[in-house]
Amino acid sequence: MMGFIWFWIVAVMIAAYVVFDGFDLGAGILYLFLGRSEEDRATLIQSIGPVWDGNEVWLLAGGGTLFFAFPQLYASSFSGFYLPLIIVLWLLIMRGLGIELRGHIQNDLWRTLFGGLFTISSILLAVFYGAALANVIRGVPLDAQHSFFLPLWTNWQVGPHPGILDWYTVIGGLVALVALAMHGGLWVALKTTGGLSERASRAAGIAWGLVCAMTLISLIATIAVQPLSLQNYRTWPVLDVIPAAVVVSLAAIEILRRQKKVLASFLASCAYLTFMLVGAAAGLYPILLPSSTSAETDLTVANSLAGPYSLHVGLIWWGIGMALAVGYFVTSYWLFRGKAEGHYHI
Amino acid sequence: MNALVLDRLQFAFTVTFHYLFPQLTMGLALLIVILKGIALRTKNDRYDQAARFWAKLFAVNFVLGVVTGIPMEFQFGTNWADFSKLTGGVIGQPLAMEGVFSFFLESTFLGLFLFGEKRLSKLAHLGSATMVFLGSWISGFFIIVTDAWMQHPVAYQLLPNGTYQMNSFWGLMLNPWAWRQYAHTMCGAVVTAAFVMAATGAYYLLDRRDEEAGKLFVKVGVIAGLLSCLLQVFPTGDLQGKYVAHTQPAAMAGMEGLFHSEKGAPIVLMGQPDVEHQTIDNPIAANKVLSFLIYGTTNAEVQGLDSFPQKDWPTTLPLLYYSYHIMAGLGTYFVALMVLAAFLLWRGKLYQSRWVLWLLMLSFPLPYIANTAGWMTAEIGRQPWLVYGLLRTSQGFSPQVPAGNGLFTLLGFLGMYGLLAILWIVIVYRLVAAGPSAPSAHKHPEAITA
Numbered sequence: 182m183m184g185f186i187w188f189w190i191v192a193v194m195i196a197a198y199v200v201f202d203g204f205d206l207g208a209g210i211l212y213l214f215l216g217r218s219e220e221d222r223a224t225l226i227q228s229i230g231p232v233w234d235g236n237e238v239w240l241l242a243g244g245g246t247l248f249f250a251f252p253q254l255y256a257s258s259f260s261g262f263y264l265p266l267i268i269v270l271w272l273l274i275m276r277g278l279g280i281e282l283r284g285h286i287q288n289d290l291w292r293t294l295f296g297g298l299f300t301i302s303s304i305l306l307a308v309f310y311g312a313a314l315a316n317v318i319r320g321v322p323l324d325a326q327h328s329f330f331l332p333l334w335t336n337w338q339v340g341p342h343p344g345i346l347d348w349y350t351v352i353g354g355l356v357a358l359v360a361l362a363m364h365g366g367l368w369v370a371l372k373t374t375g376g377l378s379e380r381a382s383r384a385a386g387i388a389w390g391l392v393c394a395m396t397l398i399s400l401i402a403t404i405a406v407q408p409l410s411l412q413n414y415r416t417w418p419v420l421d422v423i424p425a426a427v428v429v430s431l432a433a434i435e436i437l438r439r440q441k442k443v444l445a446s447f448l449a450s451c452a453y454l455t456f457m458l459v460g461a462a463a464g465l466y467p468i469l470l471p472s473s474t475s476a477e478t479d480l481t482v483a484n485s486l487a488g489p490y491s492l493h494v495g496l497i498w499w500g501i502g503m504a505l506a507v508g509y510f511v512t513s514y515w516l517f518r519g520k521a522e523g524h525y526h527i
Numbered sequence: 528m529n530a531l532v533l534d535r536l537q538f539a540f541t542v543t544f545h546y547l548f549p550q551l552t553m554g555l556a557l558l559i560v561i562l563k564g565i566a567l568r569t570k571n572d573r574y575d576q577a578a579r580f581w582a583k584l585f586a587v588n589f590v591l592g593v594v595t596g597i598p599m600e601f602q603f604g605t606n607w608a609d610f611s612k613l614t615g616g617v618i619g620q621p622l623a624m625e626g627v628f629s630f631f632l633e634s635t636f637l638g639l640f641l642f643g644e645k646r647l648s649k650l651a652h653l654g655s656a657t658m659v660f661l662g663s664w665i666s667g668f669f670i671i672v673t674d675a676w677m678q679h680p681v682a683y684q685l686l687p688n689g690t691y692q693m694n695s696f697w698g699l700m701l702n703p704w705a706w707r708q709y710a711h712t713m714c715g716a717v718v719t720a721a722f723v724m725a726a727t728g729a730y731y732l733l734d735r736r737d738e739e740a741g742k743l744f745v746k747v748g749v750i751a752g753l754l755s756c757l758l759q760v761f762p763t764g765d766l767q768g769k770y771v772a773h774t775q776p777a778a779m780a781g782m783e784g785l786f787h788s789e790k791g792a793p794i795v796l797m798g799q800p801d802v803e804h805q806t807i808d809n810p811i812a813a814n815k816v817l818s819f820l821i822y823g824t825t826n827a828e829v830q831g832l833d834s835f836p837q838k839d840w841p842t843t844l845p846l847l848y849y850s851y852h853i854m855a856g857l858g859t860y861f862v863a864l865m866v867l868a869a870f871l872l873w874r875g876k877l878y879q880s881r882w883v884l885w886l887l888m889l890s891f892p893l894p895y896i897a898n899t900a901g902w903m904t905a906e907i908g909r910q911p912w913l914v915y916g917l918l919r920t921s922q923g924f925s926p927q928v929p930a931g932n933g934l935f936t937l938l939g940f941l942g943m944y945g946l947l948a949i950l951w952i953v954i955v956y957r958l959v960a961a962g963p964s965a966p967s968a969h970k971h972p973e974a975i976t977a
Binding site for chain 2: 231237240245253257263278281282286330494498502512
């Protein structure tokens, strides 16, 4: 029971990270395409300025909670994905600097440099996150001690000893890239006015077409690469509402966008991302990280879980902490509601 | 170089570099709250202007603290996988709580504080500054609880599978080591912020520009500096030192360079440890002072390194000895300088005493060195243990990560943080050069729409 609860707590925190930080990553992906003038680029950055750092906290809080609830999973996966994780850290550093330092010096070269850092790191992060999730679905060569180590790539084939990047995980990366571009486009459309808002909405529409195609491709590829992911869906047919919700929310994004209901369209995009992740998690449970070599070395909820006492105590403080965090988020988004043009930096 | 050495170097380097930023922002958060509080009470606009100037410097340091802080949380898993696996049932608790209780608070209210001055009432803006201060100090607390467990493990049980699990939440949070270390560390953060503020003010006064603001910075910096420097020595430093002597006597012997157990042990003020011959070269020592400082009586016996098997001696002994002596020596200098400056301030002569202003201006790097040396004392003193008495450092790293990968990422961090350091210097220099009355460098929406 504790395992089930903490599995979903971690899954929800990761989903919250993707939904929240996803839109500012998406704004970064589209930064160069949308920002035709300095005004546009500054406004785009302002639209995420007061909130991006808080959004990124979901990654830290989610990672910390994963460490707390599943220390074995944290130890195995973070060391096994050593190189890509460190590269993600470097990209997060570059991105944070890009956003925060870009406006510090009123000089075109400076702003071009930091804007460029912001957009490149946003694109690469989206691809890495998607590939990371695909790695978790595909599985890694866990040994008897539940450790593994993967190089960045080998022969790009899926097999018992793949690289972090193979054809399947590259598809995962591309799904994330187009989905977050769409998500960020809708956010920018929502928070800005005039030509910038219109271009952002059009970009989201183009991305939406790609998202539909990539969602379908990734679904077929996932069933081919990891047939086990269907098992839970066969055992509990009620879970089929999740893929149905994915389809409905995906359709709603574009319908609402065309009706100029940008906020509703953005919320549909939040729902789409959430259901995609929930669907993947529901397919995995109770496995946390499947083994590509032998099912006996799978990392599961049961063999990775922390002690029952810690987890009981954890439920209490986690509940309190999350209630506070939700309160902060509501305050912040309410205060910075409306268009981004009014945000004033000290 | 083997993987263990590389993992140690990478963690040491990244955490040392990281802590350059939080030590300033944690202290500065408190000083900004004080400035804004005075502004609200006295309705004196100069304090609001000062708070705005320091908020700009805070923001830059905060973002560097955030981006260099994320790698710290990841590296437990990437480079110290066996440690995480074995002790995650204990230290996962405070690390997760830091994320949940501190980072959300800090980031949300920093957004409100930096972007909300025109949207919030003055009181609500002071409130968001206070929340940023609280968030950063809560963050510090959970990190100290984690480190304190490694220094002085409490409230745990060893399971048959070899992992450690927490068995008392309050036992972990109320670890006596943690509260001593927390008081000493946070006080050190205020010392850094106070010195930086006083140095900036001294620079403006010496340069004969922005003198109103310069006087204000010197005044607030010197008062905060005096209080924090005194508290840093007594009671926080005293309590911490005594606790180290009781719980980690080998570390204390290494810090003091005490090779042989002695009654009425002297304190070595200066000198170079010679580990091979187990002596101190060129010692300048004060007789019986060490015994007195630890036990309150001049004749007590202090355990030297010869009381412990050599395999339990702190590794890199000379570095431990120097770290401790640099910390303690600088701490003494800080008290002397701040007492002098505070006396002149009280007599109304400080702003004209250019040589004291010179000292204040040039001293701003020293608290960074002292805080760093203090952390090195604690963490090198803990060696050869990763968790004192339970787990050796050599048992905690990630054996599955090849050394070549470790070297690659260490070099990457060195390069990247080198660039960060240059950026930090450029931006802080520009902010200080622009001065407290300069408008925001960020392009404002009013300017865009106009």
